[in-house]
Amino acid sequence: MLPYPVFEGYSRKLMTLTMILKNNEILLGMKNRGIGKGKWNGFGGKVEPNETIDDAAIREVKEECGLDVISIEKIGIIEFEYSGSKELLEGHIYLCKLFSGEIIESDEMAPIKWYKIEDTPCDKMWIDHKFWFPMIQKQIPFKAHFKYLNDDTMLDSTIVIISNSMKKSRKTFVNFVIKKENQILLCNKIEGSKCLLKHKPVRNGESIENSAIRYLEWNYGMTAEQFQKIAVVDIEFIDDSCTQEIYFFVVDVTKLINTPLIEDSKWVNISDITVENLWPDYTFLSKLLMMEPFKAYFLINEDNILCSKYYNN
Ligand SMILES: COc1nc(N)nc2c1ncn2[C@H]1C[C@H](O)[C@@H](COP(=O)(O)OP(=O)(O)OP(=O)(O)O)O1
Numbered sequence: 164m165l166p167y168p169v170f171e172g173y174s175r176k177l178m179t180l181t182m183i184l185k186n187n188e189i190l191l192g193m194k195n196r197g198i199g200k201g202k203w204n205g206f207g208g209k210v211e212p213n214e215t216i217d218d219a220a221i222r223e224v225k226e227e228c229g230l231d232v233i234s235i236e237k238i239g240i241i242e243f244e245y246s247g248s249k250e251l252l253e254g255h256i257y258l259c260k261l262f263s264g265e266i267i268e269s270d271e272m273a274p275i276k277w278y279k280i281e282d283t284p285c286d287k288m289w290i291d292h293k294f295w296f297p298m299i300q301k302q303i304p305f306k307a308h309f310k311y312l313n314d315d316t317m318l319d320s321t322i323v324i325i326s327n328s329m330k331k332s333r334k335t336f337v338n339f340v341i342k343k344e345n346q347i348l349l350c351n352k353i354e355g356s357k358c359l360l361k362h363k364p365v366r367n368g369e370s371i372e373n374s375a376i377r378y379l380e381w382n383y384g385m386t387a388e389q390f391q392k393i394a395v396v397d398i399e400f401i402d403d404s405c406t407q408e409i410y411f412f413v414v415d416v417t418k419l420i421n422t423p424l425i426e427d428s429k430w431v432n433i434s435d436i437t438v439e440n441l442w443p444d445y446t447f448l449s450k451l452l453m454m455e456p457f458k459a460y461f462l463i464n465e466d467n468i469l470c471s472k473y474y475n476n
Pocket residue numbers: 178179180181196197198199204205206207208209210243252254289291292311
């Protein structure tokens with residue numbers, strides 16, 4: 164399932180943006196004019212007529228920070244959209260680790276500073292930076308789309324990995340929201356962060372429904388009428404060669420005399436579940452509890468969700 168939006172009838176303006184990295188540091192400049200004035204960013208600008216995008220990236224680095232690029236690698240393409248505009252800024256994102264020369268501040272970019280990656284001033288950068296920067300660090304080719312209302316308000320974000328998706332293996336799981344009256348069973352994933360139950364692997368050649376029946380009937384004595392398939396979710400981990408496809412069932416055990424206990428889980432009042440500490444987010448659980456069929460896609464970097472998308476079935 165690829166959640167990438169399709170654009171028709173939009174014009175495109177080509178831009179480059181090069182992130183220069185050295186050991187654990189990133190070189191950033193403060194933009195003093197034009198697009199992104201007052202924000203820290205990498206180096207780049209518009210692609211001139213009769214210039215290749217790679218050449219534009221190399222030229223912009225030289226113009227904006229004085230460094231000579233020895234080699235660069237294109238790592239992503241980001242479409243920036245502003246609400247109400249029919250023009251997309253198509254930003255070609257480059258990684259540069261090999262360069263020579265001295266840093267020279269320009270009218271357009273000053274000051275220019277090396278920041279430790281962990282000290283990157285994200286609050287003074289474009290909001291999108293934090294979504295895609297892990298891709299740069301891990302050198303994972305990506306495509307992204309960010310829709311802005313204005314320079315400081317993002318309306319929507321999508322990121323997909325473009326090269327390795329096809330090579331990735333896929334594992335299928337089932338999972339269950341087990342509820343009775345106003346409570347659901349939740350397991351503690353890590354301290355303070357709640358999630359649904361553990362995913363259960365679907366066996367080779369077994370259908371999703373039979374897998375759900377196997378877990379629920381065999382282990383907990385439930386009948387097929389008590390559970391309903393609501394959602395399918397694709398989870399892609401940027402570091403992992405495997406993607407997960409998880410089918411979620413909602414199981415109402417209100418009428419069972421002996422309600423099941425499932426490993427590391429406890430009954431929690433739905434009204435006590437807070438938005439902040441539920442993985443992946445509250446939308447997910449509320450859609451399931453409302454029995455609203457949906458598909459979703461999550462792109463995960465370590466414990467952070469870089470992209471979350473919901474689609475109606
Ligand atoms: C809208 O969100 C953006 N996010 C990020 N991270 N970066 C952005 C965004 N919009 C633009 N950029 C980048 C792309 C380019 O690297 C610069 C803009 O370049 P500029 O318009 O200044 O282009 P130049 O050719 O250098 O312009 P001059 O004609 O002023 O020299 O920002």
